[in-house]
Amino acid sequence: MNSQNIMFVILAVLMVLSSLATVLTKSIVRAATYLFFVLLGTAGMYFLMGYTFLGAAQVIVYAGGIIVLYVFSILLTEGAKDQEIFKRKIKDASWGFVLSFVGFLAFVGVVLTHNFKAAVLAAPSETANAVTTIDSIGRNMLSSGDNGYLLPFEAVSVLLLACIVGALMIARKR
Known part of the structure; x- marks a missing residue:
């Protein structure tokens, strides 16, 4: 068994156990911590496959997302016991x-x-063998023409901004 297989097994076990702990825990802060380990394991899988750009983006984007999740979990549950949240x-x-x-x-x-x-x-197409570069990813992300993702990217950012404002309004009313 080579080192890549060993690392794959370690990351897979980390991700499975952390995802189970995320779902089964009663504390929202612990759930966010376990989710952080799942996302780090996903980034590790990207690095293991040689997709360094995707691995780095996973760490940067989702590590920031988990920090925001921490802030909102503390804001939205301040004054409430974790046990009270799960009484349904x-x-x-x-x-x-x-x-x-x-x-x-x-x-x-x-x-x-x-x-x-x-x-x-x-049958595989000719474009299936093409190598995707960081330059082509950047051009597709920022173009608004064919195969461009600028409009969906901006729509998602507006949606996330609306969610943040809504969460702040809910937290402010308490």
């Missing part, structure tokens, strides 16, 4: 289970009706 009515929990089951059934329906083998056996 059985009715609310049952709706969650029903919606999760409906989503699972939709997922199974798509998997069973979609012909995945035909898509896998299709």
Whole structure:
């Protein structure tokens, strides 16, 4: 077993255990910490595959996102005990289970009706062998023409700004 396989197993175990801990913990600050370890593991996977740009972007963007999550979790839960947050009515929990089951059934329906083998056996195109460079990623991110992602990027940034303002308004009312 070479070092890349060992590192893959270590990162995979870290990510699985941290993601389970994120879901199962009752403290929002601990959940954010465990989520941070999941995102670091994802960045480690990118570095392991040789995608240094994506790994660095993962660390920079999501580390900043976790810091913002820390701030908002402290702002939004100040004065409230973590245990009080998780006291919910059985009715609310049952709706969650029903919606999760409906989503699972939709997922199974798509998997069973979609012909995945035909898509896998299709001949690869010439662009599949092309090397993606940081320059081409930057040009696509900042262009508004064909294959440009400037408009969706700006739409997401406006949506995130609206979420931040809404969270501040909720925290301010308390």
